[in-house]
Amino acid sequence: MxxxxxxxxxxxxxxxxxxxxxxxxxxxxxxxxxxxxxxxxxxxxxxxxxxxxxxxxxxxxxxxxxxxxxxxxxxxxxxxxxxxxxxxxxxxxxxxxxxxxxxxxxxxxxxxxxxxxxxxxxxxxxxxxxxxxxxxxxxxxxxxxxxxxxxxxxxxxxxxxxxxxxxxxxxxxxxxxxxxxxxxxxxxxxxxxxxxxxxxxxxxxxxxxxxxxxxxxxxxxxxxxxxxxxxxxSGDPSRTLYLQERNRLWCAARNADARTIARAAWLSLRRLRHEPRGVHARALLAGTAGAPVRLWERRSG
Incomplete structure (x- = not known):
């Protein structure tokens, strides 16, 4: 102790x-x-x-x-x-x-x-x-x-x-x-x-x-x-990238101001230009799909 x-x-x-x-x-x-x-x-x-x-x-x-x-x-x-x-x-x-x-x-x-x-x-x-x-x-x-x-x-x-x-x-x-x-x-x-x-x-x-x-x-x-x-x-780098990208969007939706949320989404869209595009796309879709419930949670406290 x-x-x-x-x-x-x-x-x-x-x-x-x-x-x-x-x-x-x-x-x-x-x-x-x-x-x-x-x-x-x-x-x-x-x-x-x-x-x-x-x-x-x-x-x-x-x-x-x-x-x-x-x-x-x-x-x-x-x-x-x-x-x-x-x-x-x-x-x-x-x-x-x-x-x-x-x-x-x-x-x-x-x-x-x-x-x-x-x-x-x-x-x-x-x-x-x-x-x-x-x-x-x-x-x-x-x-x-x-x-x-x-x-x-x-x-x-x-x-x-x-x-x-x-x-x-x-x-x-x-x-x-x-x-x-x-x-x-x-x-x-x-x-x-x-x-x-x-x-x-x-x-x-x-x-x-x-x-x-x-x-x-x-x-x-x-x-x-x-x-x-x-x-x-350490493991699947695509899995790591997916979770980091999706969770950044979730965290912004739950906690950030409107400008940061918009910029977070813009960055994810911009990353669709780069490989692995499929991973970026899945993360963007999952992050966007999870945003409404997090926006509701922040309003409900």
Whole structure:
């Protein structure tokens, strides 16, 4: 358990690791879990095996000497559904804060303390994320300092590809789902991830829905983790492209202003000029078909 006292508050952190169908080799998950188990500050580590068949020790396994590890095995209903399953178990265990990690993230010692302290200081922060560096890259290179959304509704990692540098904590428009610490009250208020996305943009959507309720987010660079990147999504590139394009349109329809929605649709139309045209066309059709219900949802709150 991580006990961090500040301004007469004591808070706790529970870590969730999510394993999706296209999980990396077992050695990579083992590397992730080894870093978490060595951290020594966690109440529980919850691995959601989202249909990937990952080999992880069960509770009370001799390799889990501290008894920290819980495993949830589920069909592959997508990243958001897997995360929500983990959030639900964490809530049952009494967590006040829940961290979500990809299985290709390696935490550095002491990574939780700055994040937990940031939440303790500001009760309107719904989520805080660490600085993500690309793993095993020299010189050290930034993967994410948060997420921004452009005029076409596309999400981009702040600082992506820049040399590592010192940085001050800063408010961000959105967080990356690869490594983020949530306040459980935020998850209760928003309902967690929209599972219809399956993969991609569920984090951008959740951040936008939370902002509409008055929540804010912050990157806390004193907390550092390393990210291998794309390991849990390696597979059919056409499927990846389809989901990214469709979900960008869905997210814009649910959360953006009219101008951004129009620009998002224009970009999808423009991409029909380029290969693979069939994938772009299917994504545009699915994104457009799903827009009306999301426009209705935003009006109904």
């Amino acid at each position: 991580e006990d961090v006292t500040g301004e007469d508050c004591t808070v706790r952190a529970v870590i969730i690791g999510v394993v999706v169908t296209h999980a990396a080799p077992a050695a990579q998950l083992e590397r992730c879990l080894a870093a978490l188990l060595a951290d020594g500050s966690l109440d529980r580590i919850i691995v959601v095996d989202n249909g990937g068949g990952a080999i992880v020790p069960e509770r009370d396994d001799p390799d889990d000497a501290a008894g920290l590890l819980d495993v949830v095995r589920t069909d592959n209903r997508g990243y958001g559904a897997a995360a929500n399953d983990g959030f639900a178990l964490a809530a049952e265990l009494g967590a006040e804060h829940v961290a979500l990690l990809n299985d290709d993230v390696i935490v550095r010692p002491g990574w939780t303390a700055p994040l937990v302290a940031a939440l303790a200081r500001d009760d309107r922060l719904g989520a805080v994320q660490p600085k993500l560096l690309f793993a095993d890259r020299e010189p050290p290179t930034i993967n994410s300092l948060g997420v921004e959304v452009d005029e076409f509704g596309a999400g981009h990692d702040l600082g992506f590809g820049d040399p590592d540098r010192s940085a001050e904590p800063a408010d961000i428009a959105a967080f990356t789902g690869g490594a983020v610490l949530f306040r459980c009250g935020f998850l209760d208020a928003t309902g967690g991830f929209d599972e219809r996305y399956f993969l991609y943009y569920e984090d951008v959507d959740l951040a936008a829905r939370g902002r509409a309720l008055g929540w804010r987010y912050r990157c806390v660079p004193d907390s550092v983790v390393e990210h291998i990147g794309s390991a849990t999504t």
